[in-house]
Amino acid sequence: MAEHSSTHYQVLGLPSTATEREIKIAYRKAARNSHPDHGGDPAQFRVVTQAYEVLSNPAKRQLYDRSYRAASATPSSSTNAGTPGAGSGAGENDFGSSDAASGSAFTTHRSPQSRNLAGEPAVYVPDYGALDGTVPLLPRPMAAQPVHGAPRKRGVFGASSRLAREARTASLIMQQVLPSIPAARLINGLTAPGGNGYLDHVLISGYRIALVGSMLVPAGAFRWDGTVLVHGSKVAAPPQLIPAARALQELFPECNVTAWVCVHSSTGNLFEPVIDYTRGGEPDGSALVNVANAARFVREVKQFLASGPLPNVVDLSVLSRLLGGMY
Template sequence: MTEGNSSHYQVLRVAVTATDKEIKMAYRRAARTAHPDKGGDAATFRRVTAAYETLIDPQRRKAYDRSYGSGTVRDASSDDGAHFDAPAAGSRASATVRRPGGSRNSAGDPPIYVPPYESGGGYVPLIPLSQAGQQVHGMPRKRGIFGAEARIQREMRTVQLLTRQVLPAIPAARLINGLQSPADNSHIDHAVLSGYRLALINSMLLPKGAYAWDGRTLNHGGRAVAPPQLTHVVWAMQDIFPELNVTGWTVVHSTDGNLHEPVIDYHRRPAGALETVQIVNAAGMVRGLKEFLSSGPAPNTVNVPVLARLLRGMH
């Protein structure tokens, strides 16, 4: 990437998760070097100043970060120039990572970071290796006052399920909790990224029993319960990350903790029908999610640019 096309983060040589303090320190270092009075270049100093003025302002930085989804690269010397600090959205250049010798990577292999952290050549990582190496990021958010206890309970059950039964089988999988959709203000309880597949997960907590899913509601004993609205978020995230295969999952937990309850009967749904959001019990989510994530291209890849963008969207 040429200097003229560098992002604000690269101009200041900070990660996209940098704090205000880190941005201020980076600006002072860069300004000392780039200032014309110190022998620097005026155009470079303008880029440094524009980067600092954008990133130090919370609203301007938020607008800049949210524009990542466009995949456009614009000169950082423009005070409103915004782009995704990585290869353009839709690029599949790194989607065919394979082991030496040509054999396909499997989900159980050690993680491979794309781009690699040992790139050299002045490359500034979007997030530190220590952060990219963590499998779990964030905690469920305590939203509101009324019903907060039930929300926390079901979200914590999902976190425990994922960390105990899914993440150990897929070392490259990264769980992000408390995510706000980069497309709008929709809340996503959890997201799991592995290679070039992304699963968005919301949770429900219902009494045990048999529920019929008709594509709109879960019906049980004359009672109809609508699951969380996740379909539009999946579509929006798919638009933002065209290089990924994005799916939605609503896991229905039973009040007694039985992973096989409640039973979900796909009432009048064609066998094998493809749906944007899967409605499953806990056991079904573990089984289905492992299959979905491990069957993608390069499932042992940690897609650092995508992970960085997701982390910027956490609450």
Template sequence: MSGGYRTYYQILRVEVTADEKQVKAAYRRAARSTHPDQGGNAEEFRLVTEAYQTLIDPAKRAVYDRGYAPAGTASQGSAAPNGSGPRVAEPRPAGQRPGSNRGPSATDLPSFVPPFGSAEAAPLSLDLASRQIHGAPRKRGLFGAQARLIREARTIELLQQQILNKYPSARLVNGLVSPIDKSHLDHLVLVGYRMAVVSSMMVPEGAYRWNGSTLVHGQRGVEAPRLLPAAHALAKLFPECTVSAWIVVHSPGGNPFEPVIDYTRGNEPDGGPHLNVVGAARLGRELGSFLAAGEKPNTVDLQILSRLLGGMY
């Protein structure tokens, strides 16, 4: 192959017109032949996985199709170390000029650290590390379990739509054991070296005021879950990460624009050290802005993810 460059289509050996069924079939064939457990090459398996994750997602594929370098061109391929091995044509984000210098973005394809195959790599398979959702809501106790499962499922769906689908490096872990007691944390989202502890509430529609600890509606107040102690404990356990606590407020009817939340001064959602509260419609904008603003936001740190999945607090 001229110049050693390959597009994602060439890695999976499909035509650029291949449909979803053909891409899935090609991925299964390629994964079987390249998986390290089957005697394949770990780096080639990683490229196969990256190609599949891009081509199976219509939005990612559309961006890739607008910007990938044809085989044999050197305009935007990523070379293997020392010029050896395959070179893969990477997508160019919309609006970026060829040759422009920019730092890593949360919308870039994920970069695993340490690289798979290295001596420092955590004992985590590429398949597991590539999954964006881990775990599921846990049915804790009896009272209110159904309502809790509903709001947790809604939050997972929102995080999938507004965060995971936008940021390829994002990883969602559900049902972690809290590092400060035997309770469970509803959700934790990791993007690069930023971590968000996420819980949820469901309150009737209407206008509320958030004062930092309570949602006030008329003369009544609704206390929010106490997430800050867990966030502070996680910050100590993962000093390389910036950790923040978030509450997503749902309405019973599922209207993302209800309830309406006003904020007292200093309590606007910004990812700061206070408890951040957002409605469903604002989750992607506010939480996404916090997560994507960190250093190396396209990184998936295998050691951090491995500790989270193993509950190694």
């Protein structure tokens, strides 16, 4: 079975929505079972105590959640054990290298072996029907919700235009991506890993994560050179998503993470602007950052999510950690 380090919630056997009272009760039970005076393991008792010290303090708990819940030191059986595409090197036989530090990303070509289909009903891991009294990481209604959070006002300058752009992207995803992939979940408004800014949207399906930003540009033809959009003598730089994509890849090694920029035209036409790509710049998921107009963004991000090894899976551990990062 694959091994991974448990989060503080898992150490105490709690859902991520646990109340202060539930945390206290769970700690007392876990401490009693692991205390050395009762024949327990001293190392496990220290882990239980550390988990309680963090989760019982509202400020520490918020920081912990927004750090995407760095795992504790004690390994436990993974909820993804035996699951293709989970654990180390997710889908490495299907998708090639996952070296995020080098800036490479996963390709979306399909392997000849049979795979689950993105249009199949969502399957939860672990299965709610097989918990045997174990507290789920997320309540089922929350896990079944396709959209979490909303664009929120932050900053002073340009807030209205940014909110309008984010709302347009979120609406596009809800209308044209989510209906065709039942397991896909859209999370709006996350803190960037390390607390360096914010992320507009994250799309997850199975073990693929699409970090999504957006731009609004005037009508016309543009060229994407792999770094900026060029329009005549003017250039437009996309959101800086590479650091966040690399950080998320490190935090979620069981997933394939890439970044996407949806470029909206001021005309409202989904097929504008027209973007010409230099060699290697095509937005097919093979680059760490993929830039496309709204129509192509929808097509390519659906392909990226659907071509993963288990696109119909909702992994409760991954989803609950991402939800903890919402600001």
